[in-house]
Amino acid sequence: MKKNGKSVFACSECGYQSVRWLGRCPDCAGWNTFMEEVVRRTGSSSAQTDGLNPERIRDIKVEKVSRVATGVGEFDRVAGGGVVNGSLILMAGEPGIGKSTLLLTISGRLSGLGKKVLYISAEESRTQVKLRAERLGTSSENLYLLCTTEMISIKEALKSLNPDFVIVDSIQTVSDPDIPSTPGSVTQVRENANYFLNYSKKSGCPVFLIGHITKEGAIAGPKLLEHVVDMVLSFEGEARSSLRILRASKNRFGSTSEIGVFSMEENGLLEIPEASSLFLPSLSEHLPGSVIFPNQEGSRTLLVEIQSLVAPSYYGIPKRSVIGIDYNRVSMILAVLEKKVSFSFNSYDVYCNTGGGLRISETSSDLALAISCVSSLKDVPVPGQAVFMGEISLTGEIRHVPDINRRIGEAERLGFTRAVIPEVNLKDIKVKPSMEIIPVKWLKEAILASVKL
Ligand SMILES: Nc1ncnc2c1ncn2[C@@H]1O[C@H](COP(=O)(O)OP(=O)(O)O)[C@@H](O)[C@H]1O
Ligand SMILES: [Mg+2]
Ligand SMILES: [Zn+2]
Numbered sequence: 218m219k220k221n222g223k224s225v226f227a228c229s230e231c232g233y234q235s236v237r238w239l240g241r242c243p244d245c246a247g248w249n250t251f252m253e254e255v256v257r258r259t260g261s262s263s264a265q266t267d268g269l270n271p272e273r274i275r276d277i278k279v280e281k282v283s284r285v286a287t288g289v290g291e292f293d294r295v296a297g298g299g300v301v302n303g304s305l306i307l308m309a310g311e312p313g314i315g316k317s318t319l320l321l322t323i324s325g326r327l328s329g330l331g332k333k334v335l336y337i338s339a340e341e342s343r344t345q346v347k348l349r350a351e352r353l354g355t356s357s358e359n360l361y362l363l364c365t366t367e368m369i370s371i372k373e374a375l376k377s378l379n380p381d382f383v384i385v386d387s388i389q390t391v392s393d394p395d396i397p398s399t400p401g402s403v404t405q406v407r408e409n410a411n412y413f414l415n416y417s418k419k420s421g422c423p424v425f426l427i428g429h430i431t432k433e434g435a436i437a438g439p440k441l442l443e444h445v446v447d448m449v450l451s452f453e454g455e456a457r458s459s460l461r462i463l464r465a466s467k468n469r470f471g472s473t474s475e476i477g478v479f480s481m482e483e484n485g486l487l488e489i490p491e492a493s494s495l496f497l498p499s500l501s502e503h504l505p506g507s508v509i510f511p512n513q514e515g516s517r518t519l520l521v522e523i524q525s526l527v528a529p530s531y532y533g534i535p536k537r538s539v540i541g542i543d544y545n546r547v548s549m550i551l552a553v554l555e556k557k558v559s560f561s562f563n564s565y566d567v568y569c570n571t572g573g574g575l576r577i578s579e580t581s582s583d584l585a586l587a588i589s590c591v592s593s594l595k596d597v598p599v600p601g602q603a604v605f606m607g608e609i610s611l612t613g614e615i616r617h618v619p620d621i622n623r624r625i626g627e628a629e630r631l632g633f634t635r636a637v638i639p640e641v642n643l644k645d646i647k648v649k650p651s652m653e654i655i656p657v658k659w660l661k662e663a664i665l666a667s668v669k670l
Contacts, residue, residue, distance in 0.1 A: 226251045227403040232441045245440065254404045255397045282470055285423075288326035291479055291488045292319070294515075295450065295463050297471020300382070303421040304470065305414050307388075307442050309428045310452035315461055315481050316427045317341070318349065319452060320384050322486055323425075325355030327382050333359050335380040339366040339390035353485040366400065368393035368409055380422060385413065387427040388442070403441060410442050443467060454481070455574045460495070461486065462575070475515035493627050496521035496572040506593030509604045509633070510585035511624035512577055518620075518627035520604065522572035523582065525589040530566045541571030542586065543578070550587050550609060557613030558661045560591060581618035583609035584637065587660060588667050597668050603635040604628045605667070613660045615639045625650050637667055 227234045229252050233244035238251050284299035293299050300306070310316045321336065328334045334357075338346050343364050350356065363374050368391055375383065385391060388410055392400035396408050410426060417424040428442060430451075443449050447469040454461040463477035478492040489495065497520055498507060506525045511518050523542070530536060539547050547569050554560045567590065571577055584607035592599055606624055608616040618624070621642045628636060629652050640656040657663040664670075 223256045224253050225256055227254045229401075229403055230440055232403050232407065252399075252402055254402060284470075285327070285330075285332070287323045288330065289319075289323050289488065290490060291463065291477030292323060295465050295475050295477040296448065297465075297468060297475075300423045301447070301470045302423060303417050304423050304447040305410075305417045305445070306423065306425045306448045306450065307428055307446040308425055308450045308452060309430055311430050313456075314452050314454055315479075315486060316452055317346075317386055318353070318481070318486055319461075319463075319479070320386065320425055320427060321346070321349055321355060322353055324360055324382070324384055325350070325353060325357060328355075328357035328359035331359060332381040333361070333378065334382045334384070335361045335363060335374065335378055336384045336386070337363045337365070337371055337374075337391075338386045339364075340386055352483075366391055368412065372412075375416065375420075379420075383413075383416075383422060383424045385424065385426050387429055388413075389429055406441060407445075410445050414445055453576075458574060460573055472515065476517070492517070493519055494631050495519070496575050497631075498522045498572060503598035503600060505596045505598050506589055508585045508589040508592065508599055509628075510577070510582045511604050511606060511628050512575070512579060512582065513620045513624060516623075518623050519575065520628060520631060520633075521575050521577065523577075523585045523589045524570055524572070525586070525593045526568040527562065527565045527590060527593040528568075530564055535562070535564065536566040536568075538566075538568045539570070541574055541576050542569055542582070546580070546583065547586065549611070550583055551590065553609055553611060553613055553660065554587055554590065558591075558664060560594060562590070562594070565594065579618075580608040581606050583607060584615060584639075584657075584660075584663060588637075588664065591664055591670075592668050595668065595670055597670065599668055601635050602633045603637065603667070604633050605637045605663075607637070607639040607657070607663070609660055615657050615660060615663055617641045621645050622647050625652070625654075628652070637663060 225234050225236060226238045228242040228250045230247045230250045231245040233242050241248050242250050283302050286293050286299035308316050324334045324336050346362055361378060388406055389401050391409050392405050393409060396405055398404035413424045448465060449467040451464050451466055452461060459481045461479040461481055465473045478489040479486045480489055508523050510521055510523050512521045551562050585605040587609060588605055606618045610616050617639055625636055629650050633652060635653045637655045637657055640658040643656050655666050657666060
């Protein structure tokens, strides 16, 4: 490491800088994440200028954003129709989740469309990538592979090959010896990402950066790059399940509400465009604590099982354990049930989770969650093929949910026969469904209409 500048300490997770070492990052609260960095006066390597003088905004001519659909439908859906020319995309996820697999699949499809694709692997050998490509059935003459960690070789390859798409696997393992900092450090990651940012903007060639999310913070995390890139995609899933979900948490060229659903199979990632019944229980029996909620993710409705287990607590403070749902939301709903409907959860442990581990962020799931807790507390199942939707206010009122027609439509298509919905949503229903609709205004009323107590 060449030392030719002042040194600072930087958090390897979020990039927060301090003149002295800190045990805990004041910004992202990570422990032991500070590493010494040498500050280099580089001018501004990331400066982007379009024009020197201010212009009237109405006089600016807009070029239409041009996109290339990759052919991986679930990816294109999340990206807003395809990859925008000149964009820099970060694909973040835990190690082993399938980032390399997804991007090699995308590379295969793009090269099949006649695009020249350069896949840079700084993590695996040529043989390893080749074996994966064989497993995925990728063998296009337009797909090039470069296995190196050196930015110098990468820059040369970009110049000589002049590709249409570039994949960097991963941004944390490439390094530039001119940057006086260890590979994987904040400075390295940031400077190299800036290089790819400039490259993509100048050449119009989209660049995908793969970034590992690290728990220990041993190498600089993708959080650091979020503001630099045009799109942040996260690839999620549970280790024990083959289900993978792709989400955009930032998208400068489209919405962030769409999700892509994949299954990790022996010979690669299988796209699941028909995912609406994937998160339902496999049993047809009705069990206490199991309630179905039509979850809206962008344009797609996924019917998901919400499960609760309310069990006597033998410790002083009852336990609350939640997976896939917001913890604070569960606490709030238990408090409303206690105060407004007189169900006491004081001496019970409460466990809540979602079918398939799907993460639900909608408050429209409140009612389903409340019914699920009551059903488990009383040990009575919810009868019939029913779905529940509604936000619960602190006063115990059932509030409006968006997209009511799509939710009801999808539930009906999958054979559900009853829907408990907020009364205020009745006027929004366009086509009278064949399923029974039960409008409710108050939580108490909703519970009485749903379970036999
Ligand atoms: N030979 C194989 N056969 C079947 N599945 C495999 C094989 N090799 C890897 N996988 C699957 O691919 C996953 C790793 O995917 P990968 O794309 O390398 O992840 P990442 O790049 O996110 O670290 C493994 O967890 C495993 O499920
Ligand atoms: Mg990988
Ligand atoms: Zn931090």
